[in-house]
Amino acid sequence: MSKTMSANDDALDGQEPTDAPGAAGGSRALALLLLITGAAGLLASWVITIDKFELLKDPNFTPGCSINPIVACGSIMKSEQAEAFGFPNPMLGLVTYAIIIGVGMSLLAGARFPRWYWLTMNAGMVFGVGFCTWLMIQSLYEINALCLWCCMAWVATLLMFWYVTSFNVRKGFLPAPGWVKSFFEDFTWALPVMHIGVIAMLILTRWGADLWA
Structure with missing residues (x-):
């Protein structure tokens, strides 16, 4: 009885509850x-x-997020890089991000996953x-254009990567020195903030005020 109450209190506080051996469930905060x-x-x-389908039907179609010559989603979609694996890149996102939603829903429902599952998900996020x-x-530096929807996907991917990595380090699924675990326990937020900040700095350095021209 007391163990159940303790686990519930941890979940409400946003901390990971105590898990059965060999499996781990994330906090409500991680699930959200x-x-x-x-x-x-x-x-x-x-x-x-x-928008890609619309562009295939009409080469003159202008996506709604094409604001100026720099913030131009159409330029990105027409590039070779937009089909790195022989099909439109966002189709890969339709599958992978849907899987992440499923994992989040499962964690909210109280699911526990084994170490290999967490590491596999982490490896996918590294990719x-x-x-x-x-x-x-x-x-x-090659296409010379920026897609706002792409930026949104970049930020989402970086956030989930750093927080799942932090979870795996703190749980001991990823071996790391004690000071690294302590850092992740207190300052996980610093890493995605720094990562996203570097990207923002590169974008501003590349185009500056021309982004809003």
Whole structure:
């Protein structure tokens, strides 16, 4: 009885509840973060996919997020990088972000996942961050245009990656020194803030006031 009450109190406080050996469930805060970032990424992928189909039907179609010569989603969609795997990139997002939403819903329902599951999800997010980084570099320095929906997906991916990585380190699923665990316990938020800040700085350095011209 007391253990059940303690676990419920931890969940309300936003801390991870005590888990059965070999499995772990995230806090309500982590579950909500995965839901929100997954939904944001899915929305971005959905809008870009719809606009891509419109562009295929009408080469002169201008997406709603094409504001000026720099903030021009159409330029991104017409590039070779937009189909890195032979199909439109956002179609990959439709699948992966939907999976993240499912994980978030499962955690809210009290699901516990084994170590291999958390590490597999973390590995997928490493790929996601790497892919987003490549797309960002291509956007800034090769295509010379920026897609706001893409930026939304980048931010969502970075947030979920850092918080799931933090979870895995704190749970001991990813081996790390004690000071790294302590850092993640108190300052997980600092890493995504710094990461997103670097991206924002690169964008401003690349275009500056021309973004709003």
